[in-house]
Amino acid sequence: MSTAQERLTSTADLAAALRAWHQRDRVRLVKDPHAASLTSPALRRILRFRPATWFLAHWLLGGLKPVMLGLLIRARYAEQAVEAAFRDGIRQYVIVGAGLDSFALRRGDLVPPLRVFEIDRPAMQAVKQERVRRARIQLPSGLHFVPADLEQVSVMDALANSVFDPRQQTIVSFLGVTYYLSPETLAESARSIAAGVAPGSRLVLDYMLDEASAWPEHRKMRAQLEEYVAQRGEPMKSEYSLAAMSDLLADAGFRTLEAITMMDLAERYAEELGPLPFETPGLFACGLFGK
Ligand SMILES: C[S@@+](CC[C@H](N)C(=O)[O-])C[C@H]1O[C@@H](n2cnc3c(N)ncnc32)[C@H](O)[C@@H]1O
Numbered sequence: 595m596s597t598a599q600e601r602l603t604s605t606a607d608l609a610a611a612l613r614a615w616h617q618r619d620r621v622r623l624v625k626d627p628h629a630a631s632l633t634s635p636a637l638r639r640i641l642r643f644r645p646a647t648w649f650l651a652h653w654l655l656g657g658l659k660p661v662m663l664g665l666l667i668r669a670r671y672a673e674q675a676v677e678a679a680f681r682d683g684i685r686q687y688v689i690v691g692a693g694l695d696s697f698a699l700r701r702g703d704l705v706p707p708l709r710v711f712e713i714d715r716p717a718m719q720a721v722k723q724e725r726v727r728r729a730r731i732q733l734p735s736g737l738h739f740v741p742a743d744l745e746q747v748s749v750m751d752a753l754a755n756s757v758f759d760p761r762q763q764t765i766v767s768f769l770g771v772t773y774y775l776s777p778e779t780l781a782e783s784a785r786s787i788a789a790g791v792a793p794g795s796r797l798v799l800d801y802m803l804d805e806a807s808a809w810p811e812h813r814k815m816r817a818q819l820e821e822y823v824a825q826r827g828e829p830m831k832s833e834y835s836l837a838a839m840s841d842l843l844a845d846a847g848f849r850t851l852e853a854i855t856m857m858d859l860a861e862r863y864a865e866e867l868g869p870l871p872f873e874t875p876g877l878f879a880c881g882l883f884g885k
Contacts, residue, residue, distance in 0.1 A: 609665050609693060612662055614630040615647060623870070624669045632725050660873040661877065664856055669769065686764040695712065698710040698737040709738065764796075765795065765798065766787055773802045774829075784842070800879065805833070847885060856874055
């Protein structure tokens with residue numbers, strides 16, 4: 595793999611590695627038997643040895659561990675939103691910035707008839723397909739890869755090159771992506787999605803809370819996060835209050851079905867499943883929106 599490809603896969607790799615690591619927890623927000631196979635060979639080697647995993651989690655991630663593990667909360671939130679959408683008759687699911695997401699690979703109970711469209715950069719998708727092949731994981735017939743660089747083409751233009759049917763209701767997820775987009779770019783994407791999907795479609799996403807809405811005791815964590823992503827050349831570009839995100843999406847054509855902080859979601863999940871195995875970052879929120 596080229597250095598450029600490695601750079602492209604790194605955040606998605608870390609996400610898959612953390613999902614794999616989470617499979618050892620007694621309380622699991624996401625059950626993902628494929629996470630380890632989708633992880634890079636280097637991270638997989640680390641995961642095999644507990645002391646190395648401990649090193650990765652405590653030393654390398656340090657104070658950012660809760661931020662990284664927040665991905666499990668957003669993943670559960672989105673998965674439950676997709677399950678609810680399926681119960682309501684929605685049969686298309688678009689994953690924007692899918693990375694090494696394993697939903698379609700492990701939800702044979704839904705896919706097909708649910709059709710899943712994974713959008714990511716071509717290099718990322720090539721890496722994922724190679725890992726799926728090596729792990730001998732069966733690709734479901736309902737899964738469609740839509741290679742696209744979203745800096746060059748819109749979500750709807752990318753989907754137009756696939757068997758996506760704009761007349762059918764759809765749920766679109768934007769996980770781990772919004773903070774890297776400026777509010778203008780997010781508004782533009784949301785407008786294009788709202789204009790392109792059928793009435794009754796839904797949008798699920800996570801985003802960074804603005805300073806006034808975030809938990810004050812996590813200020814240090816926020817500063818560390820900003821430094822970490824800036825060092826990697828992926829600066830955080832936007833943050834919102836719950837109301838500001840609802841307003842932005844209302845302007846784009848989506849009404850708010852739910853807007854909730856990750857802290858409140860963690861409480862919900864702890865009530866459902868028992869105490870969560872990690873600290874929750876008070877820096878993010880999730881939301882479900884309808885057209
Ligand atoms: C942080 S990962 C999130 C992965 C997964 N959605 C999750 O929640 O764990 C961000 C993903 O967005 C993809 N991405 C970033 N910029 C992109 C672009 N311009 N076009 C397409 N995909 C992009 C990356 O390749 C990566 O897979």
